[in-house]
Amino acid sequence: MTTEPRRPCPFLATALAVLACAAAGHAEPVAWRSMGDVLAASADADWRDIEPRNLLYLELDRGTVVMELAPQFAPRHIANLRRLVAAGHFSPAAIARSQDNYVVQWSGAGPLGDAEERLAPEFFRSAQGLTFTGLASRDAYAPEVGFVDGFPAARTAADGSAWLAHCYGMLGAGRDTAADSGNAGELYVVTGHAPRHLDRNVTLLGRVIDGIEHLSTLPRGGGPLGFYEQASERVPIRRLRFGTDYDAGWQALRTESPTFAALVESRRYRNEDWFVDPAGAIGLCNVPLKVRRVD
Amino acid sequence: MTTEPRRPCPFLATALAVLACAAAGHAEPVAWRSMGDVLAASADADWRDIEPRNLLYLELDRGTVVMELAPQFAPRHIANLRRLVAAGHFSPAAIARSQDNYVVQWSGAGPLGDAEERLAPEFFRSAQGLTFTGLASRDAYAPEVGFVDGFPAARTAADGSAWLAHCYGMLGAGRDTAADSGNAGELYVVTGHAPRHLDRNVTLLGRVIDGIEHLSTLPRGGGPLGFYEQASERVPIRRLRFGTDYDAGWQALRTESPTFAALVESRRYRNEDWFVDPAGAIGLCNVPLKVRRVD
Numbered sequence: 332m333t334t335e336p337r338r339p340c341p342f343l344a345t346a347l348a349v350l351a352c353a354a355a356g357h358a359e360p361v362a363w364r365s366m367g368d369v370l371a372a373s374a375d376a377d378w379r380d381i382e383p384r385n386l387l388y389l390e391l392d393r394g395t396v397v398m399e400l401a402p403q404f405a406p407r408h409i410a411n412l413r414r415l416v417a418a419g420h421f422s423p424a425a426i427a428r429s430q431d432n433y434v435v436q437w438s439g440a441g442p443l444g445d446a447e448e449r450l451a452p453e454f455f456r457s458a459q460g461l462t463f464t465g466l467a468s469r470d471a472y473a474p475e476v477g478f479v480d481g482f483p484a485a486r487t488a489a490d491g492s493a494w495l496a497h498c499y500g501m502l503g504a505g506r507d508t509a510a511d512s513g514n515a516g517e518l519y520v521v522t523g524h525a526p527r528h529l530d531r532n533v534t535l536l537g538r539v540i541d542g543i544e545h546l547s548t549l550p551r552g553g554g555p556l557g558f559y560e561q562a563s564e565r566v567p568i569r570r571l572r573f574g575t576d577y578d579a580g581w582q583a584l585r586t587e588s589p590t591f592a593a594l595v596e597s598r599r600y601r602n603e604d605w606f607v608d609p610a611g612a613i614g615l616c617n618v619p620l621k622v623r624r625v626d
Numbered sequence: 627m628t629t630e631p632r633r634p635c636p637f638l639a640t641a642l643a644v645l646a647c648a649a650a651g652h653a654e655p656v657a658w659r660s661m662g663d664v665l666a667a668s669a670d671a672d673w674r675d676i677e678p679r680n681l682l683y684l685e686l687d688r689g690t691v692v693m694e695l696a697p698q699f700a701p702r703h704i705a706n707l708r709r710l711v712a713a714g715h716f717s718p719a720a721i722a723r724s725q726d727n728y729v730v731q732w733s734g735a736g737p738l739g740d741a742e743e744r745l746a747p748e749f750f751r752s753a754q755g756l757t758f759t760g761l762a763s764r765d766a767y768a769p770e771v772g773f774v775d776g777f778p779a780a781r782t783a784a785d786g787s788a789w790l791a792h793c794y795g796m797l798g799a800g801r802d803t804a805a806d807s808g809n810a811g812e813l814y815v816v817t818g819h820a821p822r823h824l825d826r827n828v829t830l831l832g833r834v835i836d837g838i839e840h841l842s843t844l845p846r847g848g849g850p851l852g853f854y855e856q857a858s859e860r861v862p863i864r865r866l867r868f869g870t871d872y873d874a875g876w877q878a879l880r881t882e883s884p885t886f887a888a889l890v891e892s893r894r895y896r897n898e899d900w901f902v903d904p905a906g907a908i909g910l911c912n913v914p915l916k917v918r919r920v921d
Contacts (some may be wrong), residue, residue, distance in 0.1 A: 354699050431838060431840070431842055432794050432795075432838070433841045452818065452902075453905070454902065458919045464638070468766045469764040469765060469766050470763050470764060471763045471765065471907050471908060471909035471910070471912075472905055472907045472909065494887050499727050499818060499819045500727075500818070506902050508899050510902050510908065523794065523818075523819070524793070524794045524820055524911050525819055525909075525912075527905070527909060527912070528893075528896055528904075528905045528907075528912065528914070530905070531902075531905075532900075532901055532902050542820050543727070544726045544845075544846045547726055547727070547843075547846075548842075548843050548844065548846065549843065550839075550843055550846055551839045551842075551843065551899075558802050563822065581822070588851075598823075601823055604803050605802075605803050605827075606823075607749065607805050608749070608826045608827055609824075609827075610767055610821075610822070610823045610825070610826075612765035612767045612815060612823075612913055613766060613823065614767065614820075614822060615766070616819050617766075617819065617820075617821070617822070617823065
């Protein structure tokens with residue numbers, strides 16, 4: 332395999348790439364590295380511990396789905412989710428909907444305890460105070476896309492707002508027609524091509540970091556919107572708990588790190604032997620957001 | 627539900643929309659119609675019969691997947707596929723790979739007959755002679771995206787080429803490292819977020835029009851790239867046949883029709899009550915490509 336990309340510096344997306352190209356005088360191609368090589372060369376400082384209280388475990392008979400929560404985007408929904416879990420709201424709980432190329436959705440039927448029944452929406456927030464790592468990619472839905480603390484996100488200068496993006500694996504809070512009708516007692520995970528038209532219309536509160544196949548392979552529901560038509564088709568949830576109840580820990584690659592910038596460039600320009608015409612481009616929801624388990 | 631969009635003429639994507647807005651003097655909002663209403667008002671002329679010879683049926687124990695082939699983009703691969711089917715190449719055949727958020731892949735192990743073992747690639751073609759309906763949407767991967775004969779596609783003025791796009795449900799011909807190593811004896815379907823970096827690197831020859839859930843819900847393979855590790859995990863294929871062997875017919879909504887243009891606008895600007903902030907935008911792989919069964 333050649334290590335010389337056919338199009339050096341194809342998309343000057345990151346400070347790192349600019350510096351690397353500048354150092355090479357724009358004459359010598361930058362040595363291309365595979366994503367595996369980029370990750371193998373990562374430093375410990377490129378990874379952050381995910382706080383156990385921000386890990387959410389969905390336990391099913393078929394396996395466990397692990398999610399990271401994003402309190403910087405949805406503090407009210409996540410605080411309410413903590414109250415719901417404490418009150419036993421998800422005992423019982425079941426997956427009631429699996430719509431092909433769209434979402435899997437579940438809800439609890441237990442008591443509310445001191446949780447709120449309705450919550451003011453958290454569809455977007457001020458971009459101020461967030462470390463936003465831009466992707467330099469055209470996007471159909473937003474003027475600017477990138478990453479915040481390991482989550483795919485977007486922002487606009489028009490009103491200074493930022494929001495999480497509905498990529499594959501994102502976790503959201505279902506709601507009815509009223510904007511304040513969600514309370515995190517009903518949750519969904521995106522299991523299809525990114526339904527980005529939902530951005531800024533519903534509260535996203537995290538993303539799946541492990542075990543999404545336990546959701547994505549569920550039988551699709553035969554009713555409208557993929558709801559299961561028979562109660563017997565619903566998939567019971569054994570437990571929904573936070574990471575503070577588990578021993579295992581997780582780390583996420585810092586999206587503001589030079590290693591992540593190198594990973595993006597490695598994926599933007601796929602120089603593996605197999606590729607005949609590397610795109611030199613990458614979409615927001617095509618960027619791998621890496622995590623690793625630390626036991 | 628109001629029929630007045632909050633942002634009239636948000637994205638003047640189609641001649642229809644331009645005319646509608648012009649007719650309204652840009653003062654009165656165009657009445658918004660749901661996709662269901664748009665389709666219910668469609669004329670028979672908006673639909674085309676899919677030629678039975680361009681329908682491909684993949685029969686599994688769990689159900690049948692129906693695909694439409696695109697000979698205008700991959701004539702050699704489709705001609706070779708006909709020879710392979712005639713030779714019994716897919717007896718036996720099995721699904722050997724299911725990679726989460728990516729593809730399901732199968733291949734035949736029967737004789738080649740008079741089919742070619744290798745084929746010159748059909749990664750793209752000249753845009754000349756194609757009816758290309760532009761989407762007017764920003765796209766991360768291509769300068770211009772739209773639709774050709776019901777398939778998601780892209781084109782560039784740089785070299786006058788056009789190609790099919792790797793959206794959810796697209797059917798491709800697997801290959802090894804050599805560009806000419808595919809022959810349609812190994813086929814894959816996209817079952818995750820559009821892997822558009824594959825565009826122009828592999829031959830696409832059609833798309834699933836019905837039954838994709840029989841592929842998308844398959845257990846994921848535990849080996850590298852989602853290959854099943856045990857032969858017993860492979861999913862046997864009962865039969866792979868063309869529509870000429872079946873009585874049922876299918877029609878596809880003409881993507882060059884005014885009804886399709888109205889459908890795109892209906893989806894670009896989602897004015898259902900539920901939406902608080904309709905995007906006024908739509909990505910190539912988020913546009914529904916409608917078909918209907920005619921018995």
